[in-house]
Amino acid sequence: MKDPRIWGLKKSPWVYHLAAASCNNCDIEVLELLTPRYDVERFGIVLVGSPRHADALLVTGVINRKSLPRVLEVYEQTPKPCLVIGVGTCTCNNHIFLNSYNAVGPYDKYLPVNAYVPGCPPKPEAMILGVVKALSKL
Amino acid sequence: MTTLAGWQLVLAFLIFPGVVFTSFVGLTLTWVDRFVSARVQWRKGPPFYQPFADMLKLLLKQTVVPAGASKVTFLGAPMIGFAAMCVTAVLLFYVNFFPHGSFVGDLIVLVYLFALPPLSTILGASASRNPLSAVGASREMTLYLGYELPFLLALVVPIIHTHGAIRLGDLVLAQRTAGPFLYSWSGLIAAVIVLVCIQAKLGYPPFDIAEAEQEIMSGVLIEYSGAPLALFRLTKAMMFFLMPCFLVTVFWGGLTSFWAIPELLAVVVLVILIKNTNPRFKIDHALRFFWFILGALGIIAVILAFGGL
Numbered sequence: 275m276k277d278p279r280i281w282g283l284k285k286s287p288w289v290y291h292l293a294a295a296s297c298n299n300c301d302i303e304v305l306e307l308l309t310p311r312y313d314v315e316r317f318g319i320v321l322v323g324s325p326r327h328a329d330a331l332l333v334t335g336v337i338n339r340k341s342l343p344r345v346l347e348v349y350e351q352t353p354k355p356c357l358v359i360g361v362g363t364c365t366c367n368n369h370i371f372l373n374s375y376n377a378v379g380p381y382d383k384y385l386p387v388n389a390y391v392p393g394c395p396p397k398p399e400a401m402i403l404g405v406v407k408a409l410s411k412l
Numbered sequence: 413m414t415t416l417a418g419w420q421l422v423l424a425f426l427i428f429p430g431v432v433f434t435s436f437v438g439l440t441l442t443w444v445d446r447f448v449s450a451r452v453q454w455r456k457g458p459p460f461y462q463p464f465a466d467m468l469k470l471l472l473k474q475t476v477v478p479a480g481a482s483k484v485t486f487l488g489a490p491m492i493g494f495a496a497m498c499v500t501a502v503l504l505f506y507v508n509f510f511p512h513g514s515f516v517g518d519l520i521v522l523v524y525l526f527a528l529p530p531l532s533t534i535l536g537a538s539a540s541r542n543p544l545s546a547v548g549a550s551r552e553m554t555l556y557l558g559y560e561l562p563f564l565l566a567l568v569v570p571i572i573h574t575h576g577a578i579r580l581g582d583l584v585l586a587q588r589t590a591g592p593f594l595y596s597w598s599g600l601i602a603a604v605i606v607l608v609c610i611q612a613k614l615g616y617p618p619f620d621i622a623e624a625e626q627e628i629m630s631g632v633l634i635e636y637s638g639a640p641l642a643l644f645r646l647t648k649a650m651m652f653f654l655m656p657c658f659l660v661t662v663f664w665g666g667l668t669s670f671w672a673i674p675e676l677l678a679v680v681v682l683v684i685l686i687k688n689t690n691p692r693f694k695i696d697h698a699l700r701f702f703w704f705i706l707g708a709l710g711i712i713a714v715i716l717a718f719g720g721l
Contacts (some may be wrong), residue, residue, distance in 0.1 A: 315458050
């Protein structure tokens with residue numbers, strides 16, 4: 275715990291949910307992650323309404339030519355240091371849109387992604403594991 | 413008559429009832445809020461240090477000023493509310509510990525000081541050049557116009573009980589001899605009105621209309637990040653401590669009575685429970701509720717107080 279900035283980030287990562295043209299399956303699983311059943315507020319994780327308040331961007335969906343500039347803009351709007359966590363197989367590779375003319379993923383071509391959570395959709399437990407791995411790498 | 417000398421005044425502002433003490437208690441109460449909310453939803457809730465970790469993280473994070481925003485107003489606005497709450501803390505505690513030392517009209521000064529945090533959010537939101545925060549600012553303004561009427565009507569009740577005392581010290585002294593105003597019919601109604609107004613002043617559900625996260629993405633605070641956001645949250649935490657203090661001072665026997673701490677906790681937990689069990693009002697419904705329901709109740713309370721009840 276040398277850097278108080280990193281300590282603060284680890285103890286209270288506020289999450290902004292950035293749905294970049296996903297099929298909504300991952301988004302519903304993200305919502306389930308934030309229900310009382312999993313109670314991520316134990317670890318200080320809170321869902322916030324504005325990217326300006328966020329410490330972690332939870333991006334879902336396959337990246338395409340239309341959503342790429344929007345995602346980059348939201349990333350630039352987020353104050354640093356911030357984490358980027360890709361949720362779902364669509365973010366890891368292009369998944370079922372592999373040879374599509376419109377899919378330009380994966381995300382780490384454009385953004386410094388800290389962790390990928392594969393799955394279609396991933397379980398909330400897997401997402402918690404992804405966040406833990408991203409935080410413990412800091 | 414007790415007055416504070418120069419260095420005592422500095423200490424009073426910075427350490428004891430001022431910045432350090434009020435922020436510490438306020439942040440602790442924020443944890444109580446999150447813990448009780450968690451228990452209401454059958455969750456475990458965050459650890460004790462959570463609000464302090466949030467504060468540390470926000471203070472050390474990058475501060476973004478949106479392009480085209482008025483820089484001075486945008487960054488200066490949170491300080492207005494914060495400074496107002498520091499002064500409020502000193503005034504409120506001073507009046508309770510030295511009731512003979514307060515000045516005429518400090519009740520009115522306190523009402524103005526409590527009006528500054530909403531004004532500072534309106535100012536900051538309007539300076540941020542974001543359409544959603546402009547919507548939030550207009551809602552905050554409407555809400556402020558709404559709750560100020562019943563709030564003032566309720567504060568008239570203890571003034572009538574003491575035959576025209578607008579010194580907080582006189583209110584505290586009168587309650588020490590004749591018992592709290594809360595235990596009369598008019599006082600009870602007035603205290604309930606003030607409790608609802610506290611809810612609105614803090615921006616908690618059902619009156620979190622200006623910050624509605626789901627519809628206007630935290631509204632007034634949407635463009636704030638880092639240290640200014642931390643200041644806004646700290647101001648809110650201090651208000652969360654000072655507003656119940658104010659209620660207990662004016663209606664429930666003052667802060668020096670034996671029951672002060674249980675009373676404070678009771679008010680805080682009541683606010684948290686209202687927060688957790690009520691969905692958000694629409695802004696026009698909130699205005700109608702404050703003016704025509706709470707306003708009417710306030711008038712009834714004033715009439716009862718004139719009748720000596």
